[in-house]
Amino acid sequence: MDYVLLLQRIFDALFNSAIYSSLALALVIIFRATGLLNFAQGEMATFTAYIAFVLLSGPQPRLTGGGLAGIIPGVPFSIPLAITGAVICGMAAGAATERALIRPLGGASDLALVNITIGLLLATNSLMAQWWGTGPRFFPSIFPTGAGQHFMIFGARLRYSTVGVWAILLSVLVLLVLLLRHTRAGLAFRAVSISPSSAELVGVRVGPTLMYGWALASGFGALAACLSANSVLLEPSMMLRVLVYAFAAATLGGLDSPKGALVGGLIIGLSQTLIPAYVPFIGFELSVLPALLAMVVILLIRPAGLYGTKRIERV
Amino acid sequence: MVVAERRVSRLSAFGIAALCVALVVIPFVTSTTGLRQASQIIVSVLAVLGVNVATGYGGMISLGHGVFVGVGAFATGYYVSDLSLPWLVAILLGAATAGVSGALVGLPALRIKGIHLALVTLGLAIVFRPLSKRFPSITGGVSGRSIDARFDAPGWWPGDGRMASSVYRYLFCVLIVLVALWATWNVVNSRFGRSMRALRDNDTAAAVYGVDLVAARVTTFAISAGLAGLCGALQVVLVPFVSQDKFTAQESLVIYASAVVGGLGTIWGSVLGVLARTVVGKVGAVAAGFDGLGPVGEFFSLLDEPAFVFGFGLILLTFLFPRGLAGIRRKGGSSQ
Numbered sequence: 280m281d282y283v284l285l286l287q288r289i290f291d292a293l294f295n296s297a298i299y300s301s302l303a304l305a306l307v308i309i310f311r312a313t314g315l316l317n318f319a320q321g322e323m324a325t326f327t328a329y330i331a332f333v334l335l336s337g338p339q340p341r342l343t344g345g346g347l348a349g350i351i352p353g354v355p356f357s358i359p360l361a362i363t364g365a366v367i368c369g370m371a372a373g374a375a376t377e378r379a380l381i382r383p384l385g386g387a388s389d390l391a392l393v394n395i396t397i398g399l400l401l402a403t404n405s406l407m408a409q410w411w412g413t414g415p416r417f418f419p420s421i422f423p424t425g426a427g428q429h430f431m432i433f434g435a436r437l438r439y440s441t442v443g444v445w446a447i448l449l450s451v452l453v454l455l456v457l458l459l460r461h462t463r464a465g466l467a468f469r470a471v472s473i474s475p476s477s478a479e480l481v482g483v484r485v486g487p488t489l490m491y492g493w494a495l496a497s498g499f500g501a502l503a504a505c506l507s508a509n510s511v512l513l514e515p516s517m518m519l520r521v522l523v524y525a526f527a528a529a530t531l532g533g534l535d536s537p538k539g540a541l542v543g544g545l546i547i548g549l550s551q552t553l554i555p556a557y558v559p560f561i562g563f564e565l566s567v568l569p570a571l572l573a574m575v576v577i578l579l580i581r582p583a584g585l586y587g588t589k590r591i592e593r594v
Numbered sequence: 595m596v597v598a599e600r601r602v603s604r605l606s607a608f609g610i611a612a613l614c615v616a617l618v619v620i621p622f623v624t625s626t627t628g629l630r631q632a633s634q635i636i637v638s639v640l641a642v643l644g645v646n647v648a649t650g651y652g653g654m655i656s657l658g659h660g661v662f663v664g665v666g667a668f669a670t671g672y673y674v675s676d677l678s679l680p681w682l683v684a685i686l687l688g689a690a691t692a693g694v695s696g697a698l699v700g701l702p703a704l705r706i707k708g709i710h711l712a713l714v715t716l717g718l719a720i721v722f723r724p725l726s727k728r729f730p731s732i733t734g735g736v737s738g739r740s741i742d743a744r745f746d747a748p749g750w751w752p753g754d755g756r757m758a759s760s761v762y763r764y765l766f767c768v769l770i771v772l773v774a775l776w777a778t779w780n781v782v783n784s785r786f787g788r789s790m791r792a793l794r795d796n797d798t799a800a801a802v803y804g805v806d807l808v809a810a811r812v813t814t815f816a817i818s819a820g821l822a823g824l825c826g827a828l829q830v831v832l833v834p835f836v837s838q839d840k841f842t843a844q845e846s847l848v849i850y851a852s853a854v855v856g857g858l859g860t861i862w863g864s865v866l867g868v869l870a871r872t873v874v875g876k877v878g879a880v881a882a883g884f885d886g887l888g889p890v891g892e893f894f895s896l897l898d899e900p901a902f903v904f905g906f907g908l909i910l911l912t913f914l915f916p917r918g919l920a921g922i923r924r925k926g927g928s929s930q
Contacts, residue, residue: 315709316709316710316712316713318657318712318713318716380909383913384912384913387912389655389708389709389712390649390655390858391912391916392709393655393657393709393712394854394908394909394911394912395908395909395912397657397847397850397851397905397908398851398904398905398906398907398908398909398912399905399909400847400905401844401847401848401851401901401902401904401905401908402901402902402905402906402909403905404844404901404905405896405899405901405902405905406896406902408899409895409896409899409902516843516844519720519843520720522720523716523717523720523721526713526717527717530713560728562728564724564727565721565724565725565728567717567720567721567724568721568724568725570717571714571717571718571720571721574713574714574717575702575706575714578702578705578706578710578714579702579705579706582705582706582710
C-alpha cells in the first residue's frame, strides 16, 4: 500500500470534511431547536454564494435575466468582504424564513414542515436557474490555490486552502461556543433547544430565540457554500449532493449534537474520498452512495448517531 | 365490504364529466405532437398517485418517487428491446420491477419514519442518476438509449399513418390510467386500505388492533412504487427513449409537490395536482410569449417552471389549504 498516496488522499479529503461539517452544523442547529430538518439549507446557501458572486463581479450583462443582478450595486468587492456580505444576507434570509414561514405554523406536523422546506428548495432552485442560468460559473477562491501553494508533509501536499478552511471553521466554532456559553441570547438558545415550553415559562421569548438560531444556521450554510463554490463550481444545484453528505454527517454524529456534526463531517469527508479510491465500482460520481447507505444503516441501527440523545417515544 | 362513503357530490360529478369530455375531444383537436404531450401529462398522474398512496394514505413521506418512475422506464425498455417481450408483458413487468424496488425501500421504512424517511428518500432521488449511469447496458449510460421496439397500432386498428398510431397510444394510456385510478380507489377503500390509514394515524394503535405492520408498510410502498413504475413504463410507450437525465432529484420533488398541492389522501387530489401543473404551465408559457412586459414577463416565465410554481404552491397551500386543492371545499383546519 502506498502510504504517501493514502496521506495525500486524507489531506485532500479534509477540505470537503470542513464543508460537510459546517453544513451539517447548520442542519443540527435547526434540528436541535425545532426538530425540523431543513431540506432547503443547501439551496439557501447556494443563493448566498450567488450573492457573493454578484458582489464580486457586479451586474454583468452575461447574467441571464435582469432580476436581482441589477438591484445590487456592482461594487467590485474583495473576496473576504463579498463572502462576509453573503453570510450576512444568508443570516437575514434564515431569520426571515423562520419568522415568515416556520413560526406561523406553530409546531405543525412533520408533513407540513417537510412541505415548507421542500417548497423553499424548489422555488429557490428554479429562481436561481432563472436569474443566473444553470451553467456552472467560476467562483474565485479566498485562499491561494496556485500550483505551489501547499505545505509538504511526509511527501504529501497539504494545500493552503485546506488549512485555511479549517482555520475559518474552527474560529467560527469558537465564536459560536463563546456566544452560546457567555451571552444571554446563547443561554436562551440553549434553554429553548432543551425544552421550548419550560424556557417559555421562565420568561425566555422562544420565537425571537429560534430566529437567532435560524440566522446562525444559515450563516454556517452560507459559509459552506461560499468556501466550496470554488471547487464544485457555482451552479443552482451545486449543494444538492453536498446536502446528502451533510445529512449523512449530521445523522452519523447524531442529529442534535453539534460535536457530532463536526466528527460526522470529518468521517463522511474522509470516506467520500477514500472509498471511491479503493473501490473501483463506486468511482467519483457515485461517492454519494456510500454516504446514503451509511445514513440508512445508522438510522436503522442507532438512530441517535454517535453523540445524539436517544429519543423515547411516548405511546 | 366497503364502508367508505361512495356518494359523489354534484361538483365532482361535474368535474368527472368535464374531464371525460376533454379526454374524448383531445384527439380531434391536436397534432401528433400535441397528442403525445397530452398523453405524457395523463400518464404523469400515475406517479403523483404513487406518492399519494405512500404519503397520503400510508403516512410515509416519499421524496424519491422519480426513482421508481426511472426504474419502471429502464426496466420496460430492457424487457421490450433486450428480451424482446411483448409490450403488454414488458409494461406489467416494468411496473412490477419498480414495485419490488419499492418494497426494498419500504423495508427500512419499518424503522425509519417521518422526517427521517423523507431524508432517506431524498437521498435516493439524488443517488439515482449517478447510480443508473453505472449500468450503461440497461440505461444507456450518460446519453441514454433509444428502444428498438415501437408501440404501434395493430392491424385491426382503423386508419393508418402516424396520427392513427398516436391516437392508439393515447387511448391505451388513458385506459391504463383509468384502470389504475379505479384499482387504487378500490384498494384504499378496502380492508387493507383501512389498515394503511390506521398505520398513518397511529401505528402503535394499529398494531394493537392486529394490523401486521411489516406487511402493510412494505405492501403500501410496493403498490405506490408500482404505480410510479407504470408511469415510467408508459413513458417508454409514448417515447421509445430512456435517459437518466429525466430522473433528476428536482423531478422527484415536483412529483411529490404535485401530490401535496393536489391533495393527499384523495384519489382526485392526484388528478387535480397534475391538472394544476398543466394549467399553470400553459398560462405561464402563453404569458411569457408576450414581449415588452419587463419584470412581469419574467415572472410569467417563472410560471412556466413547474419547480417554481410547485415550490411556491407547496408553501402557500400548507398555510391556506393544508388538505390541498381537493380539500378546499372541506373545512380543513388541521394539517393532517
